[in-house]
Amino acid sequence: MNTKSRRFPSDGRVTGTQVAALAKVDAAVVSKILKEDPTLRVSPDTRKRVMDAIQQLGYRPNYAAQRLRSSRRIGAVGLIIPNFSNPAFAEIVHGAEIAALKRKVALFVSSTSELTTPLELIIDLVASGRVDALLIAGGSSSETIEINEYLSARNFPFLFLNRQSVGIRRSLFLDDEHAISLLVDHLVELGHKKIYNIAGKSSMETGKRRQNAFKKAITKVGLTFSPDLIVEEEYSVIGGQRGFQEIFKRKPKATAIVVSEFNMAVGALNAARKANVMVPEDLSMVAFNNLEFASLLNPSLTTVGLQLQHLGEEGLNLLLLKEPDEEIYQTVSKSAELFLRESSKSNRK
């Protein structure tokens, strides 16, 4: 049974030692060539022998061993999202994947779902050494500060995506303020003056931020802001339905609604239909996030596209670029865009 050489693994795995043996060099040389170690001097001939051996055997360094020996390089990045069913997160993930592939790091996506708390998940991932850096998207504000503290204390590389509060040491965020103003400006150009907002909860960080942005945008165009213009709801289809029903009752009658999140917009459109309010004839509706589905709704939905894919892509790049002790606090480089569709229409006769 055990007549095989003990030097090599019995299954298909290939080790650096095997490569070294084939190329007739020391295992250290293989490692150094692969890492492009500038202190290494080898003849082109030797280098070629080693590269050929790597090729021939299909060698890839064992990640566990590499990781165990040196904690320097980031080889695997974890991306944490609240769940996999929200297509907005799918866009962020996709951006991060593009960057990960370019930078040759592995990307692992995990969701907190209802099953674990984000902090628990993070502690597990970090303490067990499964990932070398962490990108954290979405989720409620409640644990953000604790996560920030935990990771900072360990000097572990991390970056929050679209989280903008005091105390957060590293975050890349979207320009929600600009996005809201694009929507409001668009409605004002169409002649709307009674513009309401179905917003996220002010207990959520983006909810609060977008509420403030709405107020600012309304004021900027010379309309009068009142807290009555905002209805606070959870980011969900049901939340959007309730939001519409509430605004439907309010005076003065809305001619347009800005919805601060995509699922809420789907719900609001549904509730409008049930209430026999025609969109866009009776009411214009515009919303956040230009997801694929926006053009498939009936009516198709005018949206503002935050740069979600860019958020993922730039986020991962930043994470790899910056030292873990550096602060990061900046906005995604590409700004929001407006996508005009059927759901918004002139209010002039």
Place this chain on the structure above:
Amino acid sequence: MNTKSRRFPSDGRVTGTQVAALAKVDAAVVSKILKEDPTLRVSPDTRKRVMDAIQQLGYRPNYAAQRLRSSRRIGAVGLIIPNFSNPAFAEIVHGAEIAALKRKVALFVSSTSELTTPLELIIDLVASGRVDALLIAGGSSSETIEINEYLSARNFPFLFLNRQSVGIRRSLFLDDEHAISLLVDHLVELGHKKIYNIAGKSSMETGKRRQNAFKKAITKVGLTFSPDLIVEEEYSVIGGQRGFQEIFKRKPKATAIVVSEFNMAVGALNAARKANVMVPEDLSMVAFNNLEFASLLNPSLTTVGLQLQHLGEEGLNLLLLKEPDEEIYQTVSKSAELFLRESSKSNRK
């Protein structure tokens, strides 16, 4: 600078040696207690000291070291999906997450997207030792056999999700045949006789399988099958639009359409609206996959719910349960269910 003890890592990480020192035992004892090694005899008192020390220091075994030393236990499972934007995959992922949490293994989701081929991704994941087992969902048939060969040759634990072809050694699949028959039976009960099918490409494994199932279901209820009843398209919104347009031209005129995938159904509904065909008044439409969105469409869509979440959950459990050399070829235990909504209606006067 280097006055600190060199025995312990300088950052926050906690090692088994530290736990052992605190509990005044050997590091091996810590390992054995944690693994519940049955050969270990320790006094309850010692066990408690060790458990307390683990608790106090927040110790979690270093995954890389553990993995490097022993290749037995599955600690991290990789789940490969084609992309993150299709909500059908989100359901599978969610099921797998539930199981992963229960079984205390880490779950890492990666997509092949347009960027890599599945085989490339798998080779990288396996050869670098980043995951200990693999769940593979969706994707085209083309590389399936190569993946099957590659992993089998290495005795690496893997399981295909919903892939059912000869040569595949390990797969857990859905009962597509039963699902189609639920849809067809439902339409027949409503009095429909001219039932068409917008199906996936027969070059795709599930496409072919569902086409055969449609034929069988039609025949079973006593209707006459003809190849003209099936239009083959890609699984996408555009594919569904084209599929509807094609069926719209055919004689005899369809009174009902079975759509074999969700995105295609969204496209078909859209195309019907553009062609001024009223659903369900002029035409009934029923489709695969009971995703959240089905009830939000206008009209809401009658669907059959495959047990996608179960597929993920049972798949992960099977993967952990079976030895890598055992064959797996079975159907998900829970059968499909019908969800009646607005899009299907009686054809009788």
Place this chain on the structure above:
DNA sequence: CTGAAAGCGCTTACAG
């Protein structure tokens, strides 16, 4: 029955 020692596959500080 128990604990000390060897070794997994790498990388890098260091001796020659």
Place this chain on the structure above:
DNA sequence: CTGAAAGCGCTTACAG
């Protein structure tokens, strides 16, 4: 400049 040796944090076969 170069290559052999030490060691990362675990686990387990093995000696006592």
